[in-house]
Amino acid sequence: MFRNNYDNDSVTYSPTGRIFQVEYALEAIKQGSAAVGLTSKTHAVLVGLKRNTEELGSYQKKIIKVDDHMGVALAGLAPDGRVLSNFLRKQAMSSKMMFNRPLPVSKAVYSIADKAQENTQSYGSRPYGVGLLVAGYDETGPHLYEFQPSGSVLEYYGTAIGARSQAARTYLERSLESVRDSETVEQLILHGLNALRDTLAQDVELTFKNTSVSVVGKDTSFTIYEDENMQQWLDKLDSVSNSRNRDDQDDDQDATEGNAEGTHPASQDANQGEGNGQNDEGRMDTD
Amino acid sequence: MEHDPFKWGKPRNDVYGPYSYEIAGAKVKGEPSASDIEKFPSMHTQQPIITGTSVLAVKFKDGVIMAADNVGAYGSLLRFSNIERIIQVGDQTVVGISGDISDMQYIERLLEELETEEDVYDSDGGHKLRAPHVHEYLSQVMYNRRSKMNPLWNAIVVAGFDDTNEPFLRYVDLFGVAYGSSAIATGFGSYLAVPLLRNLVPYDADYPKVSEEDAREAIVNCMKVLYYRDARSSDKFSLVTLKKDQPLVFEKNVKCEGQSWQFAKNICGYGSKQL
Amino acid sequence: MNTISSDYAADVHSVPIEHSFNPYQDNGGTVLGIAGEDFAVLAGDTRQVVGYSINSRYEPRVFDVGDNILMTANGFSADGNALINKFKNSLKWYKFDHGGKKLSIKSAARYIQHLLYGKRFFPFYVSTLIAGLNDEGKGVVYSYDPVGSYEVEQCRAGGAAASLIMPFLDNQVNFKNQYEPGTNGEKKKELRYLSLDEVVQLVRDAFTSVTERHIYVGDGLEIYIVNKDGVKVEYYPLKRD
Numbered sequence: 001m002f003r004n005n006y007d008n009d010s011v012t013y014s015p016t017g018r019i020f021q022v023e024y025a026l027e028a029i030k031q032g033s034a035a036v037g038l039t040s041k042t043h044a045v046l047v048g049l050k051r052n053t054e055e056l057g058s059y060q061k062k063i064i065k066v067d068d069h070m071g072v073a074l075a076g077l078a079p080d081g082r083v084l085s086n087f088l089r090k091q092a093m094s095s096k097m098m099f100n101r102p103l104p105v106s107k108a109v110y111s112i113a114d115k116a117q118e119n120t121q122s123y124g125s126r127p128y129g130v131g132l133l134v135a136g137y138d139e140t141g142p143h144l145y146e147f148q149p150s151g152s153v154l155e156y157y158g159t160a161i162g163a164r165s166q167a168a169r170t171y172l173e174r175s176l177e178s179v180r181d182s183e184t185v186e187q188l189i190l191h192g193l194n195a196l197r198d199t200l201a202q203d204v205e206l207t208f209k210n211t212s213v214s215v216v217g218k219d220t221s222f223t224i225y226e227d228e229n230m231q232q233w234l235d236k237l238d239s240v241s242n243s244r245n246r247d248d249q250d251d252d253q254d255a256t257e258g259n260a261e262g263t264h265p266a267s268q269d270a271n272q273g274e275g276n277g278q279n280d281e282g283r284m285d286t287d
Numbered sequence: 288m289e290h291d292p293f294k295w296g297k298p299r300n301d302v303y304g305p306y307s308y309e310i311a312g313a314k315v316k317g318e319p320s321a322s323d324i325e326k327f328p329s330m331h332t333q334q335p336i337i338t339g340t341s342v343l344a345v346k347f348k349d350g351v352i353m354a355a356d357n358v359g360a361y362g363s364l365l366r367f368s369n370i371e372r373i374i375q376v377g378d379q380t381v382v383g384i385s386g387d388i389s390d391m392q393y394i395e396r397l398l399e400e401l402e403t404e405e406d407v408y409d410s411d412g413g414h415k416l417r418a419p420h421v422h423e424y425l426s427q428v429m430y431n432r433r434s435k436m437n438p439l440w441n442a443i444v445v446a447g448f449d450d451t452n453e454p455f456l457r458y459v460d461l462f463g464v465a466y467g468s469s470a471i472a473t474g475f476g477s478y479l480a481v482p483l484l485r486n487l488v489p490y491d492a493d494y495p496k497v498s499e500e501d502a503r504e505a506i507v508n509c510m511k512v513l514y515y516r517d518a519r520s521s522d523k524f525s526l527v528t529l530k531k532d533q534p535l536v537f538e539k540n541v542k543c544e545g546q547s548w549q550f551a552k553n554i555c556g557y558g559s560k561q562l
Numbered sequence: 563m564n565t566i567s568s569d570y571a572a573d574v575h576s577v578p579i580e581h582s583f584n585p586y587q588d589n590g591g592t593v594l595g596i597a598g599e600d601f602a603v604l605a606g607d608t609r610q611v612v613g614y615s616i617n618s619r620y621e622p623r624v625f626d627v628g629d630n631i632l633m634t635a636n637g638f639s640a641d642g643n644a645l646i647n648k649f650k651n652s653l654k655w656y657k658f659d660h661g662g663k664k665l666s667i668k669s670a671a672r673y674i675q676h677l678l679y680g681k682r683f684f685p686f687y688v689s690t691l692i693a694g695l696n697d698e699g700k701g702v703v704y705s706y707d708p709v710g711s712y713e714v715e716q717c718r719a720g721g722a723a724a725s726l727i728m729p730f731l732d733n734q735v736n737f738k739n740q741y742e743p744g745t746n747g748e749k750k751k752e753l754r755y756l757s758l759d760e761v762v763q764l765v766r767d768a769f770t771s772v773t774e775r776h777i778y779v780g781d782g783l784e785i786y787i788v789n790k791d792g793v794k795v796e797y798y799p800l801k802r803d
Contacts, residue, residue, distance in 0.1 A: 099423050463640035465639075466617045468619070
């Protein structure tokens with residue numbers, strides 16, 4: 001029944017120095033749908049792909065607001081994500097109450113990291129099964145952090161978590177300069193959507209129902225775009241890629257090549273993903 | 288009635304029978320001994336014991352200036368003369384405290400803890416704990432304690448710079464009552480110094496018209512006036528000058544210069560009579 | 563057992579059983595709310611006092627707490643600020659819990675009753691007013707006593723000079739004791755909504771007059787105005803003596 005003797009709890013090391021329960025928790029993140037985060041010099045954007053368990057069901061929330069200057073995108077066990085974001089909300093509120101200042105993003109993310117770390121060395125407790133991208137704007141500018149159930153925290157210019165997120169990270173690596181130099185929120189969001197599109201499975205596409213976007217930054221309080229409000233960004237995404245197609249078609253020489261890249265950038269990169277694409281409909285309880 | 292000072296006002300045992308301490312909420316039968324102290328209700332501060340007198344502060348063009356003397360008085364006794372009542376928090380904030388000295392030292396410890404916690408999480412730097420944040424924190428502490436009917440018996444003035452790097456000056460006291468102004472003084476200073484400081488800055492918004500020299504002169508003059516009239520003050524004090532983007536200047540053992548006690552010989556009675 | 567100790571050493575006898583600390587203070591100031599047909603105003607002076615001392619000439623006491631709700635809690639300023647902060651925090655949680663839904667003034671009013679009554683036996687020593695627009699878009703003012711009893715009104719003054727302003731409001735807003743000229747006191751003057759300009763003028767008159775007669779009022783007047791387009795603030799200086 002068990003894969004080995006050393007994964008019954010999170011207080012036992014394997015002989016090779018691994019803590020399997022923690023590693024399984026990290027696996028839970030990969031079962032969830034992808035979330036992408038990226039920052040320019042002034043703003044931070046989160047983009048997430050939402051799942052619904054069945055056609056008539058609602059979509060699971062992917063991006064949660066924490067305060068006017070901060071929010072999170074989650075991948076993995078949504079209930080765990082909700083518990084953590086509720087904790088962050090309390091932290092943010094008590095910072096306002098006690099110190100009359102917005103909670104610094106670094107302080108916020110370290111506070112949940114400390115919480116998560118405790119679960120990695122207490123008998124009888126389970127590590128959180130969720131990964132978070134924490135985006136915020138404070139007096140030191142825009143920030144994007146990745147939080148893991150192991151308690152580790154890293155800051156990024158751009159990253160992605162969840163199923164087939166490698167494709168999104170590849171996109172961000174390739175477009176890093178253009179992402180960082182984005183002068184408008186629109187450019188940044190479009191980069192985010194492009195990255196997210198790269199993680200999609202063959203027969204899925206971004207719609208206003210399954211996509212969430214959030215922005216926070218200089219003079220912009222944390223705003224989530226979902227459902228009807230989402231369509232505007234998808235329209236812009238299409239107009240950009242369509243125009244690219246038209247340009248490419250005008251240019252006879254690389255018409256074929258351009259077409260392939262313009263319309264289906266996903267198909268290429270998705271194949272470079274982590275090879276766990278088969279999981280994306282297997283588990284219903286991760287988002 | 289008992290006339291023994293420690294039992295004053297109580298009914299006499301030989302007349303009315305043994306006094307029951309249970310009516311005072313104590314779980315003691317008969318006469319209590321010193322070790323029964325825990326059986327009495329817990330005590331909250333009802334009055335300050337060792338006290339520090341006024342703290343003065345005023346804003347000027349690009350900073351704030353604050354002064355407080357070094358006396359710790361035990362009633363009317365000048366018990367200590369080397370108490371520092373201005374506390375530096377971070378590098379651009381000072382907290383001046385008047386009132387009970389032991390409560391002040393407790394607040395000092397809270398502020399130290401605050402600084403330590405800041406250092407722990409602010410590893411990348413950049414998140415400065417500035418005066419408004421320190422003030423909000425102290426306000427919460429003071430209000431919570433008063434709400435437990437166990438106040439910290441102090442009046443506190445916080446000076447520094449706000450999030451937009453403008454001079455910041457705000458008060459909070461044992462009730463949790465807080466206010467901001469361009470000129471603030473606690474204790475006797477609120478009667479004697481505030482009017483003089485308001486002559487310097489008649490309108491709150493006009494502090495940018497005040498030079499550092501004028502502000503300093505006014506504060507030093509106020510300290511002298513207070514020394515003349517406040518029996519629990521001294522002519523030796525600490526003076527802190529905060530200036531935008533500059534390290535703060537903390538001067539200790541500043542003396543009131545040019546004292547003249549000529550007027551003293553004319554004082555007799557309660558002030559209305561002149562010799 | 564036979565040791566004789568001095569009576570004076572037994573200092574447990576001097577344990578006080580009374581609390582001599584009075585946790586309340588009067589910080590003065592006066593506030594005033596008037597509801598119009600499609601707007602409401604909430605105004606307050608900016609002076610904070612204790613005893614005969616003026617603490618500050620500009621310490622705001624009226625706040626825009628979000629969702630087009632104006633709020634003030636006048637009396638003991640530490641309690642007032644605590645109450646308003648409590649409400650602001652609850653409003654934030656309400657938004658988190660209800661997907662950013664707007665809190666109606668009616669619900670805000672009921673909630674504030676619970677905040678106040680929750681401290682029934684150690685009350686917030688304040689007179690609280692909130693102002694905003696109701697579900698039909700009409701201006702409303704809610705007023706409270708310190709322990710949460712409340713009602714919706716056309717106008718209400720609170721704080722130090724409430725007793726000076728309120729009769730003036732009765733006469734000028736609700737037209738009490740006003741009759742149609744020439745009817746020999748037979749026909750009452752008909753009620754009508756006042757325009758925003760009329761209301762602002764009333765508020766200013768109320769405060770300039772009361773500044774003359776009450777030492778706890780003065781320095782500055784801040785008038786918050788709420789209508790369907792949002793919240794506006796106006797400031798007028800008052801006498802500083």
